[in-house]
Amino acid sequence: MTTLRLMSVERWTRASRVSGVAVTILVVIFAFGPLLFSANMVDKLTTLFIYIMLAAMWNALAGYAGLVSVGQQAFFGLGAYFAIQLAAHGLAPYPSLMVGALLSGLFALPLSFFMLRLRGGEFSIGMWVVAEVLHLLVNLDKLVQGETGTSLISLNAYTPESRRAYNYWLALTAMVVLLVLIFAFLRSRLGASVQAIRDDEEAAASLGVRVLAAKRTIFVLAALGCAVAGTLWLATSITFQPKTNFGIQWTAYMIFMTLVGGLGTFEGPIIGAVLFFIVQDQLGDIGVWYLVGLGVAAMAFAMFMPRGLWGAVEDKLGLQLLPIGYRLRVKGEP
């Protein structure tokens, strides 16, 4: 009896409390970005936020729900396409972007009734084929002019400075909201059930976990996240080219970021996105050899650090900065 009183169940450790505060401070600093940083820096950070969103979404799908999707570019491109269509029909650019993303995310709901019944490899490739089909169908739209693409010209109504700032704030807000959503989700009961599903679907189902509902939630959330990333990408590049916006390279980037950062951890995709961004930024202009280097780096990580950078840190230090699980603390121990 006495032993029970000596233990308490906690969710936050000292380390995670510290990092929670640090993260909040960081976000506040970032919020003042357009005022504090150079134009170049603001652009780069916007791109980084988009990468973080993509990585976090793919991680949510594969690392937590066990759904390996090789076709998230479907939502990435679809969001941008809807935005272009809405703008062509007279809606202001930024509302077009937001509604476009929303529509693309909503498309995932009916899609999930089909896709989530597929297992393993069928699901993965099925998602890729869906992306390809969307790509081909969008190509047929006269507005898009095939692979030539088109532009969200109405964005030009804004000055480059204000466009840059709006894009930045939108990206920052979207990223923070998505990360907070995932964090809250993982700490919730639904989140625990999703992780149970990832580890052993049958066992989870036998415990009453509503497997399909949980997967559907993650699937739609991830679609929405990728759609938002896609519309933000359109906002920064202004041009829409089906080959770029529906390209398989987005999945490739997501795989790289999540697996190098640490699949199934919360911090991993963020670290992976930062690393990927740095590599792209610093080496992007040495041409195609940079891509070779990326490929070799991916292989090296797979061989020597398969749990990713954060996974390795977790293994070595037993550290978890942002608390998702529960801890049993014996009174008197740190």
Place this chain on the structure above:
Amino acid sequence: MSLLQLERLDARYGLLQAVREVSLAVAEGEILALVGANGAGKTTLLRAIAGAHPAIGGRLIFDGVDVTAFRAFRRVRMGIALVPEGRRLFDGMTVEENLLVASHTGRTGDWTLDRVLDAFPMLNARRKSRAGNLSGGERQATAIGRALMTNPRLILLDEVSLGLAPVAVDQLYRSLRSLLTGGATIVLVEQDLKRALGVASRVVCMLEGRIVLDQAAGELSRDRVVEAYFGLRHATAGA
């Protein structure tokens, strides 16, 4: 010199230390019954001997050779054969294929496909059936036959009676009789103490990863084994 010698062997099962500093010597021709409660470490020990489980400490010497670092297939080629817990047959392959797949170890010996099918007559009729369609007793016979096809010097039997009806177990032990009396070296894990004591020449009891009893079967009473099994001790005066 013993056929098999374990020197302070350590092995883990997941995060649990399942085998703690186990030292054991098995002479050629011995039939050793390994008993103990569930979780005592018996299966992990057999798997560590066979090489299916890595040893994290200690040494394993077979026929004078230190095989601690050898992968399982090399140990099979040297003459160690494990009939694993749960049979682990290749369900997609026929009985005959299951037996044949084990016959290319490069070892010579008496066990051929025909001889194995003779020893387990129930399999003869089923030789072209898929292993996944067999009954429990037939599966166990196939698993044992498969191990025999490697012409082993040391046979490790892990709970061969598990999940079988008593009638099937009787039949199994009858088929095993020639094996058991033919001079083979056997280590068998058997939950049924009576049967274990009935066939073994030596009994080793494990408790929580350690050996707590190691004696010739003839010198042992059933009570003594049960005590060791559950970790009971005689009360000593004044303790």
Place this chain on the structure above:
Amino acid sequence: MVWVDQIVEGILLGGYYALLACGLSFMFGVMRIINLAHGDLAVLGAFLVFAVANTFDLSPFVALIVVLPVMAAVGWALYRGVLERSLRAGMLVPLLSTFGLAIAIENILFEVSGADTRSLAPMIDTLAYDSWSISEDLSISRLALLIFALAVVLLGGLHFFLARTPIGRAIRAVAEDADTAELVGINSRAVYGLAAGIAVATVGLAGTLLAMRATFDPYSGPMQLIFAFEAVVIGGIGSLWGTLAGGIVLGIAQNIGAQFHPQGFLLGGHLVFLAILGGRIAISAYHGRRITRPAPAAKS
């Protein structure tokens, strides 16, 4: 009837897809690895054959004799060097390493030989365009028929190899349960290396044949990868002959689609793929409902 021609062409194209996909199917069946570099390895094979045939002024078929063993060695090295370690860390990690390999191959090929599209067709003379006229509407390309025949021979050979030979049995045992296979004396690592070698050699052959009937460039890989996947999934994951059936269905769908629109080739294939998946889902849902429905009252 114009359709007969399309269907026949589709069937023959299915032979190519079967050749392309069997290595993918093999690697997944034996090692549970989804090789994202599969298409790029096919292109690598085509490039190697092109290089050898060009440099030594040989027919591509002769060049194949040299290149196929090289591809087999590449497959073996890929397993021992990269995939073995990746597998140990979990099922998803090989996705990362094969993706890395894909990117590396594509871009190294680009750096080494430029972006030009190439073809082996000029090197095989009339085989590239010879055909038999069966009727007014139907003509069969000699090359396409040869490829189909090769596919059947290869699949048949693989089937025989797996079903009847000791090594084939060992591969099947390892595919089912590698740990237990080790317990009966099979060196599972050697078997995996062999399977990888076989898979990459066949995909090298497929790439060469692709180069003969069409064109290729450093970035052709992903398209071939998705076709290979579609063929495998349509035919049922894990079945060699299913891959041929899947390839045929895909080929027919693509050829018929092409009749409607230039994009129809790709769209036709993808839509049929999705339709078949949908059909499978519907069938299993129906079966599920049948099982839970109470049995009808017995007739008196």
